[in-house]
Amino acid sequence: MIDIPGRQIRAVYNEHTIRVYQAYSDEIADAALARGTFTSPPFKMDRMTWIKPSFLWMMYRAGWGYKDAGQRRILAIDISCEGFQWALTHSCPSHPDPSMTKEEWDKLKAASPVRIQWDPERDLHLQPLAHRAIQIGISGEAVSLYVNQWIRKITDVTDVAHAICDLVKRNELDQALASLPVERSYDSVGSRTSQPS
Template identity: 70%
Template sequence: MIPERQIRAAYTETTIRVYQAYSDSIADAALKHGTFVSPPFSMSRMTWIKPSFLWMMYRAGWGTKDDGQRRILAIDITHDGFNWALANSCPSERPRDLDAEGWRRLKDASPVRIQWDPERDLHLAPLPHRAIQIGLSGEAVRLYLRDWIKAITDVTPLAHDIYSDVKAGALERARAKLPVERVYEAADR
């Protein structure tokens, strides 16, 4: 039984993989430079990273949406960076025990937002457990671009390949191509 909230990700001894989806211009520049560059990447907007491959496929429609999310990038970042983001975060929605002023102060002190959305299956239908989404802003974005990113890989062809299998009903073949995501215990890093 998977707990309702649990970080699951593909990771190695030194990095954890997160996903983002972008337009060709942002993706091409990031692949060329090994990090996101401005322009075309916006440093002033919150950027959301997602350790769940299938949640990213849900968000980007397997890289088929025509809304600036056609390119799926896998970004390998340091454990230290990922854990810093978790340690310097607040929820994306106001906690019940905080009034409006307390909520404003918490957001002002937290350059990272955490959101838990339903995890997805191969058909992109919601599952009962949730996947973490991590929104980076301000200092967190600067650290992400400058220090945390160790590799960027275009996984759009993989997304399209798995999606072709899903559409053909070859679910076991599709499942075998998914990245292996294991429980990630941030406190152990």
């Protein structure tokens, strides 16, 4: 059994790009796939948007694409490693350190267009595991960079999500595991940017 650190970025990546996941409505997904990046409207540039390298955490959040109409399309977004690193470098935790004053926290948030939090990773049944998966919330300048510079490719993986979900429902777990994206440890200074949530 592999001993996985409590907080470790795991993702599908190569030397140029790293894959993150988001779930959207048909309208946003169709526009993004047609253009190769997100289009405003319908995508809202002024809202924080969360990107997730963990496929199974995305499945938990979106219920395999069945949770609601706003998350029915699962998108795999390949972004530049440089952009991903920029996001980590310009981030702060999503919650203040207990030792911080309100003024210190407000100053840190104002200077950080990216939020980081670590939530329990999920198994095939979407139950929590002991180790955590990183969630990256981008806002302001980071959203503009994400949409206009970082994104290299967007792929609709909704059918893949549904197929794995069906395998899990039929208790064909070995096949379901074999169908998952292969996520490897991603060595980055960003893994030190947050406290446990």
